[in-house]
Amino acid sequence: MNILKKDATRREFVQGITAGAMGAATAGYLGGSGLAAAQSANQACSDKITVLNPLGVPPDVQLKPQAPRLSTLDGKTVYFINDGFPGSENVLNEFMDWFKTNYPKTTLEYRYKGMGEAGAPPLWKEMNEKADAMIIGVGH
DSSP states (O other), X not given: OXXXXXXXXXXXXXXXXXXXXXXXXXXXXXXXXXXXHHHHHHHHSOSOOOOOOTXXXXXXXXXXXXXXXXXXXXXXXXXXXXXXXXXXXXXHXXXXXXXXXXXXXXXXXXXXXXXSSTTHHHHHHHHHHHOSEEEEEXXX
């Protein structure tokens, strides 16, 4: 008993399968004809459906330019911020050793911020006043 057209669209195919399953279940439950139940279920389906996107529409992204590069690091202050991720202290210490060797005239400041924003506001204020650059370590 085939209730699908030979050249059915995908929608018709899905409706036919659904109607067929509903018809078979109805026929088994009511003891009636599976084909008749499937056809009546298929007729009850509308040709038009409404689909809503639960994600909505994200706002446009406003791009911000990168901070301008420093012409030199000599005489500048660079903050190394440990964000609390495992291994980030090792990475930052290696960076600081490299900077000490290659930029001896640069002032290096190491700060532990930790994860989250708990210690951030005073640190951001300090860096706004004193830092010329910042490197944040995230470890791994």
